Amino acid sequence: MTFIVWDLYLPEVLLALLVGAALGLSGGALQGVFRNPLADPFLLGISSGGTLGAAVLYVYRIGEANAELYLPLFAFLGASATGLVVLAVARGRYGSVETLLLTGVAIANLLSAVLSLVLLYNPVGSEQVTFWLLGSLGLADWPVDGLVLGAVLVLGTLLALHGRELNLLQLGSDVAQSAGVDAARVRQRVLLLAALLTGAAVAFTGIIGFVGLVSPHIVRRLFGSDYRVVLPGAAVFGGLFLLASSDASYLAFPTSLLPIGIFTAFSGVPFFLYLLYRQRRSSPMGAG
Amino acid sequence: MMAAARAIDVADLSVSFDGRRALHAVDLEVARGEFVALTGPNGSGKTTLLRAILGFQVPDAGRVRLFGAPVDALPIRERARRVAWVPQSESVRDDVPLAQYVLYGRYAYHHFLDRDTAADRALAQRALSDVGLADRADDGLLSISGGERQRAILARALAQGAPLLLLDEPTTHLDIAHQLDLLGRVRSLARREGVTVVAALHDLNLAARYADRIVVLSRGRRVADGPPGTVLSEELLARVWGVDADLRVDERTGLPYLLPRRLVSEGPAAPGALGRGPVHVVGGGGAGAPILRALIDEGFRVSAGALHLLDSDAETAEALGIVAAVEAPFAPLSDATRARHRALLEEARAIVVAPFPVGPSNLANLEDLRPFVPRIPTILLEPPPDRPIDFIGGAATAARSALVAAGARTVRDVPEALRAVADALAANAPRSTAGPADRQEL
Numbered sequence A: 001m002t003f004i005v006w007d008l009y010l011p012e013v014l015l016a017l018l019v020g021a022a023l024g025l026s027g028g029a030l031q032g033v034f035r036n037p038l039a040d041p042f043l044l045g046i047s048s049g050g051t052l053g054a055a056v057l058y059v060y061r062i063g064e065a066n067a068e069l070y071l072p073l074f075a076f077l078g079a080s081a082t083g084l085v086v087l088a089v090a091r092g093r094y095g096s097v098e099t100l101l102l103t104g105v106a107i108a109n110l111l112s113a114v115l116s117l118v119l120l121y122n123p124v125g126s127e128q129v130t131f132w133l134l135g136s137l138g139l140a141d142w143p144v145d146g147l148v149l150g151a152v153l154v155l156g157t158l159l160a161l162h163g164r165e166l167n168l169l170q171l172g173s174d175v176a177q178s179a180g181v182d183a184a185r186v187r188q189r190v191l192l193l194a195a196l197l198t199g200a201a202v203a204f205t206g207i208i209g210f211v212g213l214v215s216p217h218i219v220r221r222l223f224g225s226d227y228r229v230v231l232p233g234a235a236v237f238g239g240l241f242l243l244a245s246s247d248a249s250y251l252a253f254p255t256s257l258l259p260i261g262i263f264t265a266f267s268g269v270p271f272f273l274y275l276l277y278r279q280r281r282s283s284p285m286g287a288g
Numbered sequence B: 001m002m003a004a005a006r007a008i009d010v011a012d013l014s015v016s017f018d019g020r021r022a023l024h025a026v027d028l029e030v031a032r033g034e035f036v037a038l039t040g041p042n043g044s045g046k047t048t049l050l051r052a053i054l055g056f057q058v059p060d061a062g063r064v065r066l067f068g069a070p071v072d073a074l075p076i077r078e079r080a081r082r083v084a085w086v087p088q089s090e091s092v093r094d095d096v097p098l099a100q101y102v103l104y105g106r107y108a109y110h111h112f113l114d115r116d117t118a119a120d121r122a123l124a125q126r127a128l129s130d131v132g133l134a135d136r137a138d139d140g141l142l143s144i145s146g147g148e149r150q151r152a153i154l155a156r157a158l159a160q161g162a163p164l165l166l167l168d169e170p171t172t173h174l175d176i177a178h179q180l181d182l183l184g185r186v187r188s189l190a191r192r193e194g195v196t197v198v199a200a201l202h203d204l205n206l207a208a209r210y211a212d213r214i215v216v217l218s219r220g221r222r223v224a225d226g227p228p229g230t231v232l233s234e235e236l237l238a239r240v241w242g243v244d245a246d247l248r249v250d251e252r253t254g255l256p257y258l259l260p261r262r263l264v265s266e267g268p269a270a271p272g273a274l275g276r277g278p279v280h281v282v283g284g285g286g287a288g289a290p291i292l293r294a295l296i297d298e299g300f301r302v303s304a305g306a307l308h309l310l311d312s313d314a315e316t317a318e319a320l321g322i323v324a325a326v327e328a329p330f331a332p333l334s335d336a337t338r339a340r341h342r343a344l345l346e347e348a349r350a351i352v353v354a355p356f357p358v359g360p361s362n363l364a365n366l367e368d369l370r371p372f373v374p375r376i377p378t379i380l381l382e383p384p385p386d387r388p389i390d391f392i393g394g395a396a397t398a399a400r401s402a403l404v405a406a407g408a409r410t411v412r413d414v415p416e417a418l419r420a421v422a423d424a425l426a427a428n429a430p431r432s433t434a435g436p437a438d439r440q441e442l
Helices: A002-034 A046-059 A064-090 A097-121 A123-134 A142-160 A163-169 A173-178 A183-205 A211-223 A227-252 A260-278 B046-053 B076-082 B098-109 B118-130 B146-159 B176-193 B204-210 B234-241 B289-297 B312-319 B335-347 B363-372 B395-405 B414-427
Strands: B008-017 B020-030 B035-039 B061-066 B083-086 B164-168 B196-200 B213-218 B221-226 B243-249 B256-263 B276-282 B300-308 B323-327 B350-353 B378-381 B409-411
Touching: A002 A097, A002 A142, A002 A163, A002 A183, A002 A211, A002 A227, A046 A064, A046 A097, A046 A123, A046 A183, A064 A097, A064 A183, A097 A123, A097 A183, A123 A260, A142 A183, A142 A227, A163 A173, A163 A183, A163 A227, A163 B098, A173 A183, A173 B083, A211 A227, A211 A260, A227 A260, B008 B046, B020 B046, B020 B061, B020 B221, B035 B046, B035 B176, B035 B204, B046 B061, B046 B164, B046 B196, B076 B083, B076 B098, B083 B146, B098 B118, B098 B146, B118 B146, B146 B176, B164 B176, B176 B196, B176 B204, B204 B213, B204 B256, B213 B234, B221 B234, B234 B243, B276 B289, B276 B335, B276 B363, B276 B414, B289 B300, B289 B312, B289 B414, B300 B312, B300 B335, B300 B363, B312 B323, B323 B335, B335 B363, B350 B363, B350 B414, B363 B395, B378 B395, B378 B414, B409 B414
Parallel strands: B035 B196, B035 B213, B083 B164, B164 B196, B276 B300, B276 B350, B300 B323, B350 B378, B378 B409
Antiparallel strands: B008 B020, B008 B061, B213 B221, B243 B256
């Protein structure tokens, strides 16, 4: 019993909290930088990059003996490298938000095509890749938790300190700049931190959708749109949301090991739609 | 060092976008405490100049100094402490309470981990009351009106505590009352706090009213610079905006104001110079204004007389560029004026007699008209039944009856009069296509 709680359940609880926090925080920061309510942590091609990294690993059977070491490494490298490439490509044109957004979408599409190509010729790894795409907390153990904890503490704290700048960026780059915000630099910094944080989170769990998209919106609806509140709030909510989803998934399907990404969507979407339509009167972010 | 320097010192500034020059070697010096209006047609470079002053725009050549310091050498926070910006409008995405929104203006005074201090809150609250929104601090940006939002933007800029305020067409989206309110507040704040203001303004009358100085840009060059009274001229309007306008002086304030008439490119400077006519209107006391305007709108060449200076029909005629025989205020019509009036009548292809009030000073108008009635189609507008026009004991009524007896046609309203004029002109072929007639002065 102690073994189950201490060695299996608790590490998973902690990982759910940490990954949920990382995704919620990154999602909030990206929505702020892009001034776009549809932004989520995977916007910069991070999910495609991470998945491609994982696929390369599975397909070419790299480090098969030490999969739990190599998989996160490849996924993290794939995810962060993609984020950095997008940032670098978009850097030239005065870092315009639209350019950045389109660059991210374009590169994500390119990587998806590469992924499809790789899987087409190497069907061997495709099942694992699909599983990775849907997310899982199955890799959780104390060393993994330690790594993710470190990433969330360092990167997450730095990211969460940008609330004031994000508040001003909502008024447009020029206004933010006239008030003393170095818009281009803040944008680069926030994107870099968010890309690394997301990369660190998904390295061990695969792509867990919806947490990063929905957490900031819910916090905004409950506590207003001050990013000094939204960022830490989205971290807390994201962590709790992922933990609740994980627990509920075990209760509902004790034997089937349902991928967590499926469950977050099933539980989160109806709740989100409920919130959206209940408060129809006050327009959602971006619609005003 | 900073105490002596000018608020803004722009020298030889050139800016281009994608190879197209937006500013050509512009110089601009603004002293501390000045209120400068920056004006010019669309695309003349107003916004570009403001953005260059803010340091947003990297120039091809030239330099910008703010209080003595080159703007590109100032750290961005330091820049924000020297100059605040009010854009034409701000994208509002979140229903942020005004109190919080105005606090955003304090960013330049904070560091990474700071919280908003009581002093910040006090400054924000004062900025809100300066713009008349003190009691709306808890309302959200999305729930206030457009005029209030523009004032909130001003409050955010004021909270920045900068000695220089740049406004980029801040009144564009406001109705006239809110335009006056916003600029009035800026003006009095600037005086009270010694804040230097540069505002890009489209409306020259607003510029003349609020600014100490008007700087005019045209195609990226500074083409005029000085106090409103010396800068604004009909010639400038025609040259820079391509607009034919009348420049007047507001007697109460001594400030110039402009009445735009038409685009220069639309054709001849004198309205209706090549139109049908001339149609002569006999009026006075404002009774002639509707038919004068209607005739001009229909494209007729129009003359008028004999009017008294300062009479509202005389003002209308002048504003519309109508040739008129004009007499000194309240004086009986002089022989000279009557002669000029008869000369205009002689030229006319049709005559419209407005239902003007007749007294001793202008009875001669009706009498001088009589000999022309048999020769020139004459249309007599009847006065409304409830408005007497005879202030001379029946003489006016008798004179009008005499015109009818001589063949004048009576009509009830302006549209009917226009039809009658058109009929009369159609009956006779045009006699001349004279060029623009010079306005006849007293």
